[in-house]
Amino acid sequence: MTSDIGDLGQDFLQPHQAEQVILQGHRRIDSTFPKDRAHGKFPVLLLSKSLPSGERRDRDWLVWTQSKTALFCLSCRLFRTNALQRSHLCRPDGYSGDNLWKKLYDRVPSHENSTEHYECYVEWRETEARLRAQTSVNALLIEDIATEAEKWRDILTRIRDAILFLGERGSALRGSSHLIGGRNNGNFLSLLELLSRHDPLLRVHLGDVRKSQRLHQRMQVHYLSYDIQNEFIELCSRHVITKILEERAGAKYYTVMVDATPDASHVEQTTFILRFMRLQSDKRAHQVEERFLASVDCHGKTGEVIATLICDTLAEHGIPLIECRGQAYDNGRNMSGECKGAQSRILAKNPYALYAPCAAHTLNLAGVDTAQCCPRAISFFGIVQKCYNIFSSSTQRWEISNEYVANSLHTLSDTRWSARIDVIKPFAANLPGLRQALRKAQGLNLTAESRRDIDGIL
Incomplete structure (x- = not known):
């Protein structure tokens, strides 16, 4: 034209x-x-x-x-x-x-x-x-910009892959140092340094960053900081959540499963899991899917607070509460209560969201309460735990236990009753060897308390 x-x-x-x-x-x-x-x-x-x-x-x-x-x-x-x-x-x-x-x-x-x-x-x-001849200033600038954009696109691809590699395995990214070549610079920077040995583009980029760090000169951008790592993780999280919400929307009806536990910082982390039926890729059969949706801080323990938290979290992700067909929680009264529990308050808003208590939690509570009513069971499990404490508190005694007992000893689980079967197996299969290990431990230089415990166990 x-x-x-x-x-x-x-x-x-x-x-x-x-x-x-x-x-x-x-x-x-x-x-x-x-x-x-x-x-x-x-x-x-x-x-x-x-x-x-x-x-x-x-x-x-x-x-x-x-x-x-x-x-x-x-x-x-x-x-x-x-x-x-x-x-x-x-x-x-x-x-x-x-x-x-x-x-x-x-x-x-x-x-x-x-x-x-x-x-x-x-x-x-x-x-x-x-x-x-395509040699004008504008053409050269456009070509330079395209080349630079391609370079940074390739660098960001490598950084993204490194973050995904560590994130999929639950490995920590950061260390105590943020310097390239630092001894304690964390898994993320160490992984990039390893890749740079075989990747010329990454090797040049890390070299430039290392030079700027050594001269204390701030680069305009390098995409290796903690903030960038968090941003990449956040973007990946959004992508995964978007995919989960698309699957849920295709299934329409769902069950919400909620549980909470305090983390290392003493904050109550409430976990949300969606359960729904999804048509398989071959479109021949349906498959039950469970998807982790979110982990939200919970600052209250009452049924009203938890019910409000559940409704707000679902609304935040655009999930209609009216399409919920099931609730699954533990047997705590704030969750399972018929009048003031979280399940009853949600049931009042959606009568189709039927409540199903956690069967494993129910069985676990039944086992704990039953054992606490039996003096012989209390004494038995007390001896099992004390035996583990005796051998695990000393490397020399632990070697003695490995010498006479084929299976390693384990500590009792306070939360999952069914896990205690693994603790009993060494006693049931190696009782004579365990007795010999205790007698050999008596010949060691022990404190009065440890000697009294071993005598009591024997």
């Missing part, structure tokens, strides 16, 4: 506008021209000039614009920046039929021989040559 120089209304054009006109090209000279205001004919002979050799050469800088029915000097219109003594041929309106065509016999040669026209003509041809 060719451009029409008459469509540009500015007095002076910007460089990018001039380059755009040159790249698109201009309209060819029409074969017919309108008469001027005195009904004079257009001097077609002026579109070319005679050379001393007798040949005629086109004045390629003269162009006609149909939008304004006027004649222009293309080179001066594009590059003329001096407003003084500016010819009609390089003004926004051009030289039209409102003027007399016969005056062009004097103005065209005079304009052609001017210094300003010569400079604009040379600049036009040089710019055209650069643009055609």
Whole structure:
């Protein structure tokens, strides 16, 4: 598509506008021209000039614009920046039929021989040559920007893969140092240093970062900081949650499972899990899916607070409560209570969200309460735990236990009753060997308390 120089209304054009006109090209000279205001004919002979050799050469800088029915000097219109003594041929309106065509016999040669026209003509041809060869400043800048963008895209891909590798395995990313080459700079930076041995792009990037750290010069960007690591993890988390929500929306109906436990910072972490039926990829059968949705801080223990937290979390992720068909919690009264429990409050909002208590939790509580009512069970498990304490409190005694007992001893689980079977197996299978280990431990240099415990166990 060719451009029409008459469509540009500015007095002076910007460089990018001039380059755009040159790249698109201009309209060819029409074969017919309108008469001027005195009904004079257009001097077609002026579109070319005679050379001393007798040949005629086109004045390629003269162009006609149909939008304004006027004649222009293309080179001066594009590059003329001096407003003084500016010819009609390089003004926004051009030289039209409102003027007399016969005056062009004097103005065209005079304009052609001017210094300003010569400079604009040379600049036009040089710019055209650069643009055609794709070596203009703008083209070079665009190419440099594209190359730089590709480089950073490749670096970010490697950083993302390293974070995903560590995140999938639950490994810590950070260390006590953030320096490249530091001894305690963490798994993330160490992994990138390992990859850089075989990756030239990453090797150059880490070298630049290390140099800036050594000289205490702040780089504009390097994407290795703690904030960037957290941002990558957050973006990956959003992507996973979006996928989970899409699966849930496809299944429509779901069950919500909620449980809470305090973390190392003594904050009650409430975990949300969605359970739904999803059609398999072959579309032949459905499959039960359980997806971890979120972990939310909970600052209250009452059923009302927990029910509000559940409803707010579902609403935050755009999950309608009315599509919930099941609730699954433990047997705590704040969760399972028929009047003030979380399940009853949610059931009041959605009568289809039936509550199903955790069977494993129920069985665990039954086992704990039953054992606490039996003095012999209390004594039995007390001896088992005391035996483990005796051998695990000393490396020398632990070696003795491994010498006589085939299976390693374990401590009792306070939360999962079914896990205690693994604690009993060494006693059931190696009772004579355990007795010998205790007698050999009696010959060691023991404290009075440890000697009394071993005697009591035997």
